[in-house]
Amino acid sequence: MSAKDTPEPGRRGLLKATAVGAAGAAVLATPNVSRAQTVTLRFQSTWPQRDIFHEFAQDYVSRVNAMAGGRLRLELLAAGAVVGAFQLLDAVSSGTLDGGHGVSAYWFGKNKAFSLFGTTPPWFGDANQLLGWFYHGGGEALYKELLGDILKVNAVGFLSGPMPTQPLGWFKQPIERADQIRGLKYRTVGLAADLMNEMGAAVVSLPGGEIVPALERGVIDGAEFNNPSSDRVLGFPDVAKAYMIQSYHQKVESFEILFNKGRYESLPAELQAVIRHGAEAASAEMSWKLQDRYSRDLLEMSQRQGVQVRPTPRPVLEAQLQAWDRVIQRLEGDNSSPANGPFFKKVCDSQRDWCRRVGNFFLRYEASPVVSYNHFFARQG
Secondary structure, three states: OOHHHOOOOOHHHHHHHHHHHHHHHHHHHHHHHHHOOOEEEEEEEOOOOOOHHHHHHHHHHHHHHHHOOOOEEEEEEOOOOOOOHHHHHHHHHHOOOOEEEEOHHHHOOOOHHHHHHOOOOOOOOOHHHHHHHHHHOOHHHHHHHHHHHHOOOOEEEEEEEEEOOOOOEEEOOOOOOHHHHOOOEEEOOOHHHHHHHHOOOEEEOOOHHHHHHHHHHOOOOEEOOOOHHHHHHHOHHHOOOEEEEOOOOOOOEEEEEEEEHHHHHOOOHHHHHHHHHHHHHHHHHHHHHHHHHHHHHHHHHHHHOOOEEEEOOHHHHHHHHHHHHHHHHHHHOOOOOOOOHHHHHHHHHHHHHHHHHHHHHHHHHOOOHHHHHHHHHOOOO
16 A cells, blocks of 8 residues: 555544543543532631621631632631630630631630730731731741640631721720729720729620620620721610720730631641631731721711710820730739740740831831821811
8 A cells, every 4th residue: 555545634533533532531530520529617707797807707708718619618607606706716626616717815714825816915016017927927836836735725727807906995985094994894805804904994805796785784884896897887886975096905906717627637738728828818808998998987987976086095095005014024924834924925025026126117117107198188277
């Protein structure tokens, strides 16, 4: 047979062969996809359904679910759906819940150092610097030491969501002097509880959904929760009109995202990465969203709901800083066990080293926003 008589595969033959090969590959690949089951994790927040904080928890859940491509699904529940807000860590550790969204200050009763990973002393310039310390200044290693080595908690966690300075809170009458805090029945959490006790207040720690009813009934005289959007939807303007903003009791705070350690470690590495990096993505989105929502709600309360928004007077702020000195000294000096004073001081030393360097950088480097804001927006004459 001559060369010209030898059959050569034509274009149709090549296409047919390619199609058959592709079909064969699809037959091999499809069963792997169809057999892959979605892992569903129950994930509870510590916030009431209507609070913007629960919305922030939903933003995190939505990002994880979208990035997981159907392989992982977080099912969000509101505070109280399975356990109360203050029981979240125990529920996650035991496996009653797979994960949750809250703040580490809520576990303050287990070890006071927990608050250093949420509501710290006001040596950080802002909460973004707290997150910087956590992820780049050694904070995450200390947090893991507290969870795993000291408390033997079966959980892993990530910090997320830098919060602006929290208000001193809501009162029937404005706070004009530090001595007005003495004897005040006041709601706060974390190290802020020690601070306000140091200033003479009688502190009551309540979860978010219980604060306004307690204020309305006179169980407490004053309270803080967190921000204008949460405060407005929880009903604070209906029971008090004096809203004292600016404070050093909780100048810096961030959210904590928790997962049961065994459940988390059983996931493939790429889904563990989705959970971790989802916290970073939600952190950025929250810091942008709150700019819009908090500013609008503060104006709504002051312009339409009769709320008197007042800055906390300078003497009260100075009294807070002096009280912080005493609280820190006392807690660092608690030598009842290595898990108390020595570890507390270890975390404080790490934070002070970071804040001394990073805070100095921003104070030296940034032009004053007050000067530029007044130039463009302050009323003239």
